[in-house]
Amino acid sequence: MADALQLAVGRWLTKAANDLRTAEVMAAQVPPVTDVTCYHAYQCVEKALKALLTQENRHVERTHNLRRLVALCAKTRPEVSHLEAIATELTDYASQSRYPDDWREIPLEEALAAAQKARVALEWVPTRLREGARA
Template sequence: MPVTAETIHVLRQWVQKAENDLKIAAHTLTLGKECPTDTVCFHAQQCVEKYLKALLVFQGTDFSKTHHISALVHLLPATIRPDLAPEEQELLTDYAVSARYPGDYEPISLAEARRAVRRARRVRKHARALLPPAGLK
């Protein structure tokens, strides 16, 4: 099935936003001990979320406005789901909300923030291998 110009346009928007989130997360990690790890994890989650939504757009699957990674993963056909364990999906989802606001959550270590960025890069690589090249520009 050919990909329409409109689909390519929407894919590019999702991909660009995902790339921007990954750039922010990766750059912020360079601050070392001064790194706001909650911010890194939030942007890593956003990168994953947006690449999943790009895959859903490419598949022609409607989705609601949600930050729940597992909900988005389960909308994808099993054959193209990224390799994210349920625990990873839950952790990423937590970064979207609970880590952004004051409250009862454990501080996020620098090591955990690095793992979040690695997860985002893994999903990025997976999604970009499936999306049409024209949608990646």
């Protein structure tokens, strides 16, 4: 069971890393594709948080609300609360950047900041996973 759990965690993290790569590639396009950059930055953080829930063998809700995922993770890992600001900033990109009714032109600086926040979250989560594996 532990091997299956670790495989599932690894898959979440691989998908999160792929989303971050996609965000960075889209930001580097000429012209930059900023809505897609922001969406994949958001997706990266969502999947990283779901990796934490999976590591603890907890139910992974089908939610796209990063604040909700942070709250769920923080129940057993209070230190996750420091990602609340990132979650608050990125959650709106779940729909805002995906559907034409909610679409707005996102400045490159904002998109780059979103990708950087996703990188911070993605780099932080595996350190917590390693600590959890030792506990």
